[in-house]
Every structure is written in structure tokens, then in C-alpha cells.
Amino acid sequence: MKNIRLILILLISFSLLLIPLIAMQFTxxxxxxxxxxxxxxxxxxxxxxxxxxxxxxxxxxxxxxxLIAAILIILILIWIELAVGIFETPFAGD
Incomplete structure (x- = not known):
């Protein structure tokens, strides 16, 4: 059961990365x-x-x-910062 969750994490991460890869082919x-x-x-x-x-x-x-909610909130905030720059750091996206 524990190894299945690790495999699931890898598959979900890979699947989420496929979304922009596929979108790049069409737009x-x-x-x-x-x-x-x-x-x-x-x-x-x-x-x-x-x-x-x-x-x-x-x-x-x-x-x-x-703790899991905090991890997800931190992930979302970092993702948004890198994408559009809500905190105006040097890492902010355009």
C-alpha cells in the first residue's frame, strides 16, 4: 500500500506535466x-x-x-509566484 502511494505520486506529477506539454502542441x-x-x-x-x-x-x-493543507497552500503560492508574481520577488513570472 505504501509503495502504491509513491507510484501514484509519480504518475500524478507526470500526468499534470503532460497538460502544458499537450497544450503547447495546439496553442x-x-x-x-x-x-x-x-x-x-x-x-x-x-x-x-x-x-x-x-x-x-x-x-x-x-x-x-x-500539515497537508499547509503543504498544498505553499505549493500553490509558489506556483502562482513563479507564474505571475503576486509577491513581486525576482523569481516572478511575466
Whole structure:
């Protein structure tokens, strides 16, 4: 069961990266470079693996769900910052 979750994390991360790859074939609105795919894949895998670690190690269900929610919020905020720059850091997208 534990290894199935790891495989599922990898498959979901890969599947999510297929969305912009396929979109790039049909429109010029999506223009990702190889570095964009590497960064997005790293973010997705890191969030997934940290969530898996929390699922395995934390026994209190409320604390577990809170940590996973925090991980997802951090992932979303980083993704948005890299895409459009809501915090105006040097890493902000255009």
C-alpha cells in the first residue's frame, strides 16, 4: 500500500506535466521551456513526497490534515509566484 502511494505520486506529477506539454502542441499561449518543466516537476514531486512523509509519520488525523493543507497552500503560492508574481520577488513570472 505504501509503495502504491509513491507510484501514484509519480504518475500524478507526470500526468499534470503532460497538460502544458499537450497544450503547447495546439496553442501559442502556452510556451514552457525545459526549465519550466523541471521546476514544475520538482515542485510537484517535492510536495507529493513531503505529503507522503506526513501521511506515514503523523498519527493525529487533525494535525496530519493541517500539515497537508499547509503543504498544498505553499505549493500553490509558489506556483502562482513563479507564474505571475503576486509577491513581486525576482523569481516572478511575466
Amino acid at each position: 501559442d499561449e502556452v510556451n514552457w521551456t525545459i526549465m519550466d518543466f523541471i521546476i514544475a516537476g520538482s515542485l510537484l514531486l517535492t510536495a507529493g513526497l513531503i505529503s507522503e512523509f506526513v501521511m506515514r509519520k503523523i498519527t493525529n488525523i487533525n494535525f496530519k490534515m493541517g
